[in-house]
Amino acid sequence: MTVERILQDRITQNLIVEKRGSAGWITFNDPGRHNAISFAMWEGIPIALQALAEDPAIRVVVLTGAGERAFVSGANISQFDTLRSGEEPVQAYERVAETAQLALYDYDKPTIARIKGYCIGGGLNIALCCDLRVASDDSSFAIPAGKLGLGYRMTAIRNLVTAVGAAHAMEIFLTAARYSASEAQARGLLHKVTPVDQLDAAVEEYIAHISANAPLTLHAGKKMIRQMQQLGPQVDIEAMRQLVMACFESEDYREGRRAFAEKRKPVFTGK
Structure with a gap:
């Protein structure tokens, strides 16, 4: 199989984009930070x-993380003080992240999240935007927004509820607990869990099955499923956005960032 890397001169080096046979691969490439997603990585995803959509030879796209320890460990905390503090920077960050998330969620071609290691916060949301999620049994999962005091956008909540149902979504979000791969699968977050040494074989099996099927049929079915998952017109999107912004403007959010930097448990007041 030939491997061709593309877009080196157009996007951050923290995203590696390759064509491998009938599959496109997007690798989050910052293993020193456990592939924490940066603003530039969000910009590069669409x-x-x-680029992969424009190649008819590409039938499926796989997203994964570099190294052995993480898929994506969440947002890059080092950028919070500059990019996720204050109304205008937060709104700009949210627009770019939302654009990337929707580009993946609404993507025409089938997508697979290949997960090994940490799949946390924004990383889990990226995985939930993919059509299929395959993880090694040493992976772990969480949405720790409540431990940081940050706002979690409505579409990300929609992705969680769609995958696991309202009851499990409540548990995952309200507790901010960490789950093993087997626990995550039991709650509906994953389609398949494999031993570490069988992860790539499981992904390749999915690639082979999908690549052998009729692209127009898969596209039509995927679009119909996504249509059924859309937010209804009765949802007040602007009110939900204001709730998110209120979290980012709160003292609790400032306390959450301080506590994370100081490696201590935050003390939240609800203000």
């Missing part, structure tokens, strides 16, 4: 997806 560009990478579009």
Whole structure:
């Protein structure tokens, strides 16, 4: 199989985009930070997806993380003080992240999240935007927004509820607990869990099955399923956005960032 890397001159080096046979691969490439997603990585995702969409030889796209320890460990905390503090920077960050998330969620071609290691916060949301999620049995999962005091956008909540149902979504979000791969699968977050040494074989099996099927049929079925998962017109999107912004403007959010930097448990007041 030939491997061709593309877009090196157009997007951050923290995203590796490759064509491998009938599959496109997008690798989050910052293993020193457990592939924590940065603003530049969010910006690069739609560009990478579009480039792979334009190649008719690519039948499926796989997203994964570099190294052995993480898929994506969440947002890059080091950027919070500059990019996720204050109304205008937060709104700009949310627009870019939302654009990337929707580009993946609404993507025409089938997508697979290949997960090994940490799949946390924004990383779990990225995985939930994919059509299929395969994880090694040493992986772990959480949405720790409540431990940081940050706002979690409505579409990300929609992705969680769609995958696991309202009851499990409540547990996962309200407790901010960490789950093993087997626990995550039991709650509906994963389609398949494998031993570490069988992860790539499981992904390749999915690639082979999908690549052998009729692209137009898969596209039509996926679009119909996504249509059924859309937010209804009765949802007040602006009110939900204001709730998110209120979290980012709160003292609890400032306390959550301080506590994370100081490696201590935060003390939240609800203000």
